[in-house]
Structure formats: structure tokens, C-alpha cells
Amino acid sequence: PDASIRMRTVDLSTTTSEERLKLLKRPVLKSDEMIAKVKPIVDSVRIRGDAALLELTAKFDKAQLDTPLLLPPFYPLSDSQQLDPDVKEALDVAYANIYKFHAAQTDTKPLVVETMPGVTCTRFARPIARVGLYVPGGTAILPSTALMLGVPAQVAGCEQVVVATPPRADGSISPEVLYVAHLVGAHAVLRAGGAQAVAALAYGTETVPKVDKIFGPGNQWVTAAKMLVQNDTDALVSIDMPAGPSEVLVIADELCNPAFVAADLLSQAEHGIDSQVVLVGASLPDSILAKVEEEVDKQARALSRVDIVRESVSRSLIVKAGSADAAVEFSNEYAPEHLILHLRGASGWVSHVKNAGSVFVGPYTPESCGDYASGTNHTLPTNGYARQFSGVNTQSFQKHITSQEITIDGLEKLGPIVATLADCEGLQAHANAVRVRLGI
Numbered sequence: 001p002d003a004s005i006r007m008r009t010v011d012l013s014t015t016t017s018e019e020r021l022k023l024l025k026r027p028v029l030k031s032d033e034m035i036a037k038v039k040p041i042v043d044s045v046r047i048r049g050d051a052a053l054l055e056l057t058a059k060f061d062k063a064q065l066d067t068p069l070l071l072p073p074f075y076p077l078s079d080s081q082q083l084d085p086d087v088k089e090a091l092d093v094a095y096a097n098i099y100k101f102h103a104a105q106t107d108t109k110p111l112v113v114e115t116m117p118g119v120t121c122t123r124f125a126r127p128i129a130r131v132g133l134y135v136p137g138g139t140a141i142l143p144s145t146a147l148m149l150g151v152p153a154q155v156a157g158c159e160q161v162v163v164a165t166p167p168r169a170d171g172s173i174s175p176e177v178l179y180v181a182h183l184v185g186a187h188a189v190l191r192a193g194g195a196q197a198v199a200a201l202a203y204g205t206e207t208v209p210k211v212d213k214i215f216g217p218g219n220q221w222v223t224a225a226k227m228l229v230q231n232d233t234d235a236l237v238s239i240d241m242p243a244g245p246s247e248v249l250v251i252a253d254e255l256c257n258p259a260f261v262a263a264d265l266l267s268q269a270e271h272g273i274d275s276q277v278v279l280v281g282a283s284l285p286d287s288i289l290a291k292v293e294e295e296v297d298k299q300a301r302a303l304s305r306v307d308i309v310r311e312s313v314s315r316s317l318i319v320k321a322g323s324a325d326a327a328v329e330f331s332n333e334y335a336p337e338h339l340i341l342h343l344r345g346a347s348g349w350v351s352h353v354k355n356a357g358s359v360f361v362g363p364y365t366p367e368s369c370g371d372y373a374s375g376t377n378h379t380l381p382t383n384g385y386a387r388q389f390s391g392v393n394t395q396s397f398q399k400h401i402t403s404q405e406i407t408i409d410g411l412e413k414l415g416p417i418v419a420t421l422a423d424c425e426g427l428q429a430h431a432n433a434v435r436v437r438l439g440i
Ligand code: NAD
Pocket: 060, 061, 135, 136, 137, 138, 139, 140, 142, 145, 166, 192, 193, 194, 195, 196, 217, 218, 219, 220, 221, 222, 245, 246, 271, 272, 378, 379, 380
């Protein structure tokens, strides 16, 4: 009785520039409304600390806790918690790959440049001391998110790493997340979720240490709370990036395998009803497009999350482009979180990519590998923010400090230049700081 599970199709060759702009838009995030809703929650934790945090955890997560914080060791697990040996091994391999790729990103060597004789400028990295990692836990367990945030924090050498995740009704945390907390050397696990967890991390409570930066995805309560605290100068906290529903854009040509393309589209569609799924055909013949559509319908029906997929697919888009160049151009304008290239000579097209969170190249590179275990990070910019944001990486957990040292000879050459510029700006004291040294 069910109607087939189909995407909407548009043809770029008959699309006006106004229509094209609409195709690039994501659903509007009602951030002002949500920020107003989370404010009372955030305020109550800011003002009443642990008491409010525990009340809200009882209310939203149905867990009665004596204290919100768990301290190491997180592993071995208690007798009542079991970790499937296959899952443990998979987490170990994923951890090793993610560690390897993120360790290679560490900025350990200072940059030293002599800009003029006797004028040496330096830049060096330091870890952000205290970080909070939000691991969503309302509807699913997400040890992969704990890995993607915990590993770069560990590699960067952050002194205080707090993993926050909503507890289950009995107050426990999933064994998978606890095991990852152990692997990444987390210093505490905060058993709280939603806006209250973000508030506790931003302001600190009697038991929860305040952090300097909050990372991680979450539902609209989490996202709005992150936006709220980042704008509060009392909290003095930053966040990783603005978050929106997850996205994939697949570019396929006549050489693609329709079953692979459909599987990749559906792996994004199952995230949630607001998932953004786009297939761009690079002069893809209608006969092959029809096969992709058949596969989407067939594979979707076999999924346990078919109800979510039915909704997200019905809002998804097939864009017909006249050539591979036109397809890549559209993708660059869209700036997808994930870009999958099912194209002839896929690796050759990577150099044409201007905007994307992460790129998956060729028929044997499903996005799932990057989501879990190949080594790259899965916390990526959505909503078109791939134009100006990078995904989470090791340097997201570091900041850079510059320094300089000038010799007397160097100051003799540079000082008069600086004095001239200071005079030009009318800042006499600036000029004096040079003149007093040079006696000019
Ligand atoms: P969550 O941990 O984000 O949220 C659970 C918390 O939401 C609860 O602890 C509760 O405090 C709060 N909450 C729920 N209903 C509330 C209400 N009515 N009022 C106040 N607070 C309320 O878990 P979730 O809800 O399962 O959401 C997970 C989210 O994370 C999804 O939106 C998913 O798309 C996203 N996600 C994104 C990525 C990514 O990398 N982009 C990865 C994993 C998950």
C-alpha cells in the first residue's frame, strides 16, 4: 500500500538563478525561539549549580543521581556493564586510526621567521586547557562521537577533558561511551544532557569543572544552549561550530554503481527526518538515474529506520547537471558537509572542490568509513558553513600564541618606521616607546 520512496528531481539546465539559490538553502534554524526556550534552563544551572542540574536530569532523563560527575577509572567496567568483544575490538581499531590521523595534525614545532635583520617573529601552539565534549545520548548511543572529540583533545594535550552525556534512567552511562572515555584519557564524565549539561560545562558547578571550549553535536536544546553561552561574557567559553542537520551530496556519472549510490544516500537519510540528501547527476543518463531511484526505494524498505528515511528521502533532491564541471560547480555553491564522488577519475576531481566538510573519493569509499573509523573526523560544518569553517581537528583543541624578540640593531632599523606610523595615527605614547629606547 505504501507509495514508493522517491526523491524530487530538478534539471539545472532549466532552472532560473532564483530557483538555483533556493536549491542551496537548508531548512531555517529557529535559533532565536530555541535560545529563549533554553535560557531558563541555562540560568537555573548557572545560579543553582548542582541542585538544578540534578533536578533537570531527573526531569528530562528520568535518572535520580546523587552526584552528576563520574571520575576515572572508567574501565574495567562494573559487573553489571558488558562490552561486546567485537565492539571493543572495533573501537580499538577506530581509535588507532583516528589517533594516527590526528597526531599527524599536531602543531608541535614553533614557526620562527626573521622578518628583518634582528627582528624575529615566532608562532607556537598551546592546548586549550579545559574542554567539554558533548556526546548525544537521548535516542542512540554514540561512542563514535566520543572518539571523534576525545582523540584530538588527547592528542592536543588538553589538561581537563570532561565528556558530557545524558545518563540512562538507572543513572548509568553506556559501556561503549565509558570505554572510549577510558581510551581517550578523559578526566571526568558528566552524567547530564541537553541545555543543562552545556550550562554546567560553561559556568561550572560545585562539582563540575568549568571549561574553556565546548564541542559536539546534539539536538536543538544542546545547539541553542551552546549558542547562548558562547555569547555570555561571564561564561567566557567558545564552541566548536554552528550545528545543523547532517548532509550529504553525491555526484554520480554514468559509470556509477546505482546500488552504491543509493546506499550512500540512505546512510545519510537515516540520521533524521531533517537530513539533507542531494544527488547531483553529472550528465547521468535517465536510465541509470531510474536504477538509482529503484535502488533507493528497494534498500529503504529493508531498513529498520524506514519511517525516518521515508520522510527525509521525500524532501531530498536529485539535481541533473549537464557535465561533471557543472555538477562540481553546484556542489561548491552548496558547500556540503559530506561530498561523495562517484565519478570517472574521481580523485582527479578533488582539486576542483572548493567548499566541503569532508570528501569521499571513488566507489569504494562510503561515508560510513569516515563516520566511524578511517581516521578523519566526523564533526563537520553543516548548513553551508563549509564555506568558512573546517571540521573538528587537532588544532580545534589548540590556540596559537605569537611572540617576538628584537635586537638593538633590529630596533634601530624598525623603530623609526614604527614611530612614523604611530605619529601618523596620533598615538604619541606608542612612538615614545621606540624613541626612549633609541634616544631619537
Ligand atoms: P541529545 O543528547 O542531543 O539530547 C538529549 C537531551 O535533550 C536530554 O538529556 C534533555 O536534557 C534534552 N531535552 C530533550 N527534550 C527536551 C525538552 N522538551 N526540554 C528541554 N530539554 C529537552 O540526544 P538526542 O535528542 O537523541 O539528539 C541527538 C542529536 O545529535 C540529533 O539531533 C542528531 O542529529 C545529532 N547528532 C549529530 C551528529 C553529527 O555529527 N552531526 C552525530 C550524532 C548525533
